Amino acid sequence: MSVDGAAASGPPAPGPGSELVPGVAPGPYQPWPVDTPDQMLPPKVYTPSAREDAVEPRDVAAETNALIEYIPLSEAVAGKSVTCSKLTGPYQRQVERWLKLKVDGKQSARDCAAIRAFQTKHGIKPNTGFAGPVTWAGMQLLSAKKNPNAAGKCPVRSSRVACVDLTRQLTWVQKGKKVLWGPVPMRSGRAGYRTRTGWFKIYWKHKNHWSTLYNTPMPYSQFFSGGEAFHAIYGSIYDPNGSYGCVNLRLADARSLWNTIKTGDRVYVWGRRVGT
Numbered sequence: 001m002s003v004d005g006a007a008a009s010g011p012p013a014p015g016p017g018s019e020l021v022p023g024v025a026p027g028p029y030q031p032w033p034v035d036t037p038d039q040m041l042p043p044k045v046y047t048p049s050a051r052e053d054a055v056e057p058r059d060v061a062a063e064t065n066a067l068i069e070y071i072p073l074s075e076a077v078a079g080k081s082v083t084c085s086k087l088t089g090p091y092q093r094q095v096e097r098w099l100k101l102k103v104d105g106k107q108s109a110r111d112c113a114a115i116r117a118f119q120t121k122h123g124i125k126p127n128t129g130f131a132g133p134v135t136w137a138g139m140q141l142l143s144a145k146k147n148p149n150a151a152g153k154c155p156v157r158s159s160r161v162a163c164v165d166l167t168r169q170l171t172w173v174q175k176g177k178k179v180l181w182g183p184v185p186m187r188s189g190r191a192g193y194r195t196r197t198g199w200f201k202i203y204w205k206h207k208n209h210w211s212t213l214y215n216t217p218m219p220y221s222q223f224f225s226g227g228e229a230f231h232a233i234y235g236s237i238y239d240p241n242g243s244y245g246c247v248n249l250r251l252a253d254a255r256s257l258w259n260t261i262k263t264g265d266r267v268y269v270w271g272r273r274v275g276t
Contacts, residue, residue: 040226045204053207057219060234060251067124069134070240082128084112089131098139107131134238137185140168148172148183153270160265162202162230162257164188164247166195167271171230171247173260181260184253190242191276200224200267207258218246220254224267230257242273
């Protein structure tokens with residue numbers, strides 16, 4: 001019986017009793033849960049037939065990977081359009097520092113204008129200037145584009161290493177000091193189900209993996225630690241809820257990674273996701 005990884009619980013909401021919700025619906029209703037619990041035990045391993053491997057997982061809906069910022073519930077149900085949020089976001093200090101604003105962790109008119117400008121430029125909606133998880137994820141990805149391993153936290157080896165940075169929620173593949181793939185955004189385990197850290201190896205690849213316990217698809221699964229795997233999800237990886245251990249990827253990224261790393265390649269996981 002295979003059991004695999006994916007969702008729930010994340011960074012702190014902006015205030016007591018507050019709840020973050022998507023600013024705009026990210027896509028049509030999915031007929032299955034996006035996330036399923038990870039287990040310590042590995043799935044049943046077998047060699048897929050050529051016929052099975054020839055089948056490509058279905059694509060996601062176009063809206064699934066839209067950059068939809070999570071906003072306070074109070075603003076989502078206000079009944080009117082919010083032009084510029086006056087509320088302090090859960091990533092206020094980080095966003096202020098990135099934009100070179102005064103770092104005080106409090107929303108101001110200047111902060112909102114600068115955050116809105118960033119959101120507008122990078123297609124993040126709603127562009128209300130709220131310092132939420134999607135805005136901060138976009139900033140971290142931009143900072144990492146040129147050299148994701150600038151801090152040297154992913155060990156340099158002569159062979160391929162899939163690097164998983166839980167702190168920044170980014171993953172890439174390097175060989176020596178050369179980045180072969182990525183960085184791309186990802187989603188790791190939630191509180192209580194943190195993605196395991198350390199050295200691992202890709203021990204099984206299963207393109208059309210399906211969780212038999214939870215009747216849930218896990219496209220382009222590449223298992224590296226028990227039931228934990230790189231795999232695509234049919235929901236937004238920007239959902240602040242974490243996985244139950246797996247490294248969740250956008251479908252296009254999971255497909256590309258599938259063609260980049262092989263069985264036996266090393267995986268190095270480090271850091272800690274916010275809120276875990």
